[in-house]
Amino acid sequence: MQALLLHSGRVIDPANGIDEICDVLVRDGRIAAVGRLEGDDIPGEVERIDCSGRLVLPGLIDTHSHVYQYVTGRFGLNADLCGVHSGVTTLVDQGGASCMTLPGFRKHVIEPSHSRVLSFISAYLVGGLEGHFYPQLYRPDCADIAATVKAAKANADVVKGIKAHAELGGFARWGTEVMQKAAAIGEQTGLPVYIHFGQLWPEPEEGGRDVDPDSIFTQVVDLLKPRDVLAHPFSRHPGGFVELNGEVHPLVRDAIDRGLKVDVGHGSHFSFKMAEKVMSAGIVPHTLGSDMHGYNTSVPAPAGTPDEHEHPDEEHMFKGTSRFSLVSAMTSMIALGLSLEQVIPMVTVNAARMVGMSNEIGSLGVGRVADISVLSDQSGRWLMRDNEGTEVIAERMLQPVFCLREGRRFDATASILPIPEVA
Incomplete structure (x- = not known):
């Protein structure tokens, strides 16, 4: 499995107190490093994925x-x-x-x-x-x-x-x-x-x-x-x-x-x-x-x-x-x-x-299975409504871009994903 570098995203990992623009290196389906990586920190053969402006989360x-x-x-x-x-x-x-x-x-x-x-x-x-x-x-x-x-x-x-x-x-x-x-x-x-x-x-x-x-x-x-x-x-x-x-x-x-x-x-x-x-x-x-x-x-x-x-x-x-x-x-x-x-x-x-699995999922700890979600994060005005017909304005819109499951990439292509309605 080729190494992946999720580069320059906003990495937020509450379990480890991380919230910064940095990189996540994935190797052999596991998280190999989290931080500002350069030079020898990055293997020669790596697929670099630009995550600028995106959220990189457990x-x-x-x-x-x-x-x-x-x-x-x-x-x-x-x-x-x-x-x-x-x-x-x-x-x-x-x-x-x-x-x-x-x-x-x-x-x-x-x-x-x-x-x-x-x-x-x-x-x-x-x-x-x-x-x-x-x-x-x-x-x-x-x-x-x-x-x-x-x-x-x-x-x-x-x-x-x-x-x-x-x-x-x-x-x-x-x-x-x-x-x-x-x-x-x-x-x-x-x-x-x-x-x-x-x-x-x-x-x-x-x-x-x-x-x-x-x-x-x-x-x-x-x-x-x-x-x-x-x-x-x-x-x-x-x-x-x-x-x-x-x-x-x-x-x-x-x-x-x-x-x-x-x-x-x-x-x-x-x-x-x-x-x-x-x-x-x-x-x-x-x-x-x-x-x-x-x-x-x-x-x-x-x-x-x-x-x-x-x-x-x-x-x-x-x-x-x-x-x-x-x-x-x-x-x-x-x-x-x-x-x-x-x-x-x-x-x-x-x-x-x-679910009693804090030692396995829910964080980006080095050595853990590389389960990672990458989201877009946009500012604007979107209309949201509930089943009663109540409408609210969302000024921040999150949408899934892709995730890694055990280091394998899956794009967010589900037919049920909502299409944001501009207010």
Whole structure:
């Protein structure tokens, strides 16, 4: 493998305290040097890539993806579409695989993908099927604590957490019973539990219990441990970080102080209005996931998928745009007022901590596998909108240019990458 020199980019590596214009030398698929390189520092045969005016970052980590393609029907996207061809080197699939379907996920997604793919295994036996249509698949009887613990421990190289739900439809049907099982799996494996907040399924028309959405956060947090992850803090749906009165739930800060983490989980749930409320309360998420899937991204349904029927929660469908990525989610965070220096740790060093892999990914340490993302960084005025139709102006636009995965270059050519709309 030919040596590569990423020359004169703005290298930002929060894990190692680097933020300067310098070079990154890659040799044999690993990072050989970082700094201002010249003369004997550079091997004779090297491919020099001019990164002037670009950001050179540790390989981006998407903490919320859905890439169990084909098995999860319309839901799962192609891993490399969301990964290396979108400038992202590591994907964390949230709940696609279960204790029953994890071997298939390893064989047919993890192994053939150029992107590194990890799993937060589902707490439910069926995994991430199209549960919006078939919520009974996610009842308490469909969670097997012992089997899921066994699968997670036997596949510790790829299973880095547990995915569960704390949505209004589930609470109306079963209360906290499913969440108790998910929390037990997390305790027995020692892995973080990733909790979806907000209305995922519609409430049952008959036979469901009345639920105060503001009580859900309290009940769930009482079950959780440090390092567990609270997702969708900026959800427009009830039952999450923002109460019905428009105020941030009083226990959010307490939960963070207890060591729980917050992941944006952008996707269809994202609301600029809710984000402003939460962030004005001083709450800045630790990590950032894209939450792209087949319901909110314009990709063809897999061949053989049954004819589409009416979605039971049409508001879940994404209307803001049908093209987005982890990098465009980064731009959203900057448009909300966060600095670039605040956002980059969310998709690098903090994300690596979330998956327990700080010693392997999330930094540009010399000797590490050369997972590197290169982004353009432009100033101007661009229009961004969420699923509620709220529009904001972004004065800084990040876009993926290419990434290196184990030293191999992949250009950002994914068909789902958004086309910036000039304001």
